[in-house]
Amino acid sequence: MRWMFYFIACLFLIVFQTSVLPLLPILSGLYDLLIPLLLYLCIFRTTREAIIALLFLGVVMDNLSGAPAGLYLSAYFVFYVCVIWVASFLNIANKLLIALIVAFGVVLENLFHWFAVYLSGDHAGIFFKILNTAPDQILWAICTGPFIIIGLHSLQDKWDYITSGFFAEKSAEG
Amino acid sequence: MFSKRTVFAVAIIIAIAILIITLAVTSRRGYTSMGTKNxxxxxxxxxxxxxxxxxxxxxxxxxxxxxxxxxxxxxxxxxxxxxxxxxxxxxxxxxxxxxxxxxxxxHLEQRKKLKFRAAEVIGKDPSQWYESIVLDKGRSDGLRKGLPVIMHEGVVGIIMDVSYKYSKALLIIDRNCSIDGLIQRTRAPGVVSGKSDGLCRMKYFLPKYDIHKGDVIISSGLDGIFPKGLRIGEVSEVEHHISGFFSDVTVIPFVNFNKLEEVLIVLNPPEHMNSIEETEDAQ
Structure with missing residues (x-):
């Protein structure tokens, strides 16, 4: 049932950023909302759960985006490795650090986009594109990242409580 | 011989290297599908x-x-x-x-009647670096990879991935999308492709041709994808370089990509017309 929760969270975030956000111009500078989800999985879940979710999210985002194949998968994987490395010597469950790590994830993903665009041969204008998009996204990430992770954590707790109660009732009836 | 930690670190470095090399290869090819059956x-x-x-x-x-x-x-x-x-x-x-x-x-050939399929835009690209849309029509509605997407205002893009019920289209404002175009007034040719700021540029445009701000650019039909005469955009800026072979032409597309809700997909673009006619004749 835990996987069901991850799937619903992933579904909500992807549908929100591909179908709802384009209709809200005020939020047009928002970052990739799957970065906080990935960070949540890195901090609070097991390595196995995080890696399976990472692969799924990477493939889905590569499918839905016009980016070169493997861009999101690579960005998420490198982000995951960096987070695991930082977690080996820092307590990353701290809210301030969470905000900084989400912002780092945004910068990392933008660097991957920049790398792919640069390799495709379009060198003109990408520097200005970074200047246009990255600061807004970093600001959004610092302001909202910790809240998304706290929200996911409390929702997962409630989900686990409800599902465990449901299965306990079923087994008692059986 | 090696500690578990060293093996793990080496495995991660190799994995990252493979991913980056794959990304470098796919980036040079333009848009490539993941091959994960959509x-x-x-x-x-x-x-x-x-x-x-x-x-x-x-x-x-x-x-x-x-x-x-x-x-x-x-x-x-x-x-x-x-x-x-x-x-x-x-x-x-x-x-x-x-x-x-x-x-x-x-005795010139009559213009072929185009067949259209209307589709609704149900999603947009999650990143701000690429320009693509998700449509609510797929293979079951006759769509296939490479079909042109248009609107009454002008050219929108090309179908890039198709699943049974849904499809993904690359917009003309994306860097990986190119259309063979010409200036409507002078018939001077060039290739229109996306820029990084929601505009397009006309590449390979020779400085010897006459061009002015406000000139309309239409599809030439030579790329075998878009029918001839579809409106693409309007020239907004022309820069002639003394040392360069080609002029820099900036184009504002006629389609407002921020308010894209419905589009039309041409089911029988020029390259397929002969085979369709042969099939119809045979029937």
């Missing part, structure tokens, strides 16, 4: 469609029943615009009829 479109397409339909429902309620302040003014303006359009339409009809007569006289 799992994203298949799983998330229905949910994107439901979300878009629900939002459009509330949007329509707001604009049709509550936000009617400017409707009266808009109505007057639209009536005036309709009068002008009707006059122009009449002139166009006359021109078309005379064109048909003259073509017959010259």
């Amino acid at each position: 799992v994203g479109l298949f799983i998330f397409g229905p949910f994107q469609k439901s979300a878009t339909n629900s939002l459009n429902f509330f949007k329509q309620i707001w604009y049709r029943y509550f936000f009617l302040v400017s409707t009266s003014d808009a109505n007057e303006k639209l009536k005036t615009a309709l009068d002008i359009s009707q006059k122009m339409n009449h002139q166009c009809l006359e021109a078309e009829l005379s064109n048909t007569r003259l073509r017959k006289l010259l």
Whole structure:
């Protein structure tokens, strides 16, 4: 049932950023909302759960985006490795650090986009594109990242409580 | 021989290197499909469609029943615009009829009737670096990779990935999308492709050709994807370089990509017309 929760969270975030956000111009500078989800999985879940979710999210985002194949998968994987490395010597469950790590994830993903665009041969204008998009996204990430992770954590707790109660009732009836 | 930690670190470095090399190769090729049978479109397409339909429902309620302040003014303006359009339409009809007569006289091939399929935009690219849209029509509606996507304002893009019920289109403002175009006034050729700021540029445009700000660019039909004569955009800036072979031409597309809701997909673009006609003749 835990996987069901991850799937619903992933579904909500992807549908929100591909179908709802384009209709809200005020939020047009928002970052990739799957970065906080990935960070949540890195901090609070097991390595196995995080890696399976990472692969799924990477493939889905590569499918839905016009980016070169493997861009999101690579960005998420490198982000995951960096987070695991930082977690080996820092307590990353701290809210301030969470905000900084989400912002780092945004910068990392933008660097991957920049790398792919640069390799495709379009060198003109990408520097200005970074200047246009990255600061807004970093600001959004610092302001909202910790809240998304706290929200996911409390929702997962409630989900686990409800599902465990449901299965306990079923087994008692059986 | 090696500690578990060292092996793990080496494995991660190799994995990252493989991913970056793959990315470098795919980036140079332009848009390439993941080869994962469009799992994203298949799983998330229905949910994107439901979300878009629900939002459009509330949007329509707001604009049709509550936000009617400017409707009266808009109505007057639209009536005036309709009068002008009707006059122009009449002139166009006359021109078309005379064109048909003259073509017959010259034994030129008649323009083929295009077949369209309307589709609704149910999702947009999650990144701000690439420009693509998800449509609610797929293989079951006759769509396939490489079909042109248009609107009454002009060219929109090309179908890039198709699943059974949904598809993904690359917009002309994306760097990986190119169309063979020409200046409507002078018939000077060039290749129109996306830029990084929501605009397009005309590449390989020779400085010897006459071009002005405001010139309309249309599709030439030579790329075998887009039918000839579709409006692409308007020239907004021209830079002639003394040392360069080609001029830098910036183009503003006619289509407003921020307000894209419905599009038309051409089911029988030029390259397929012969085979379609042969099939129809055989039937």
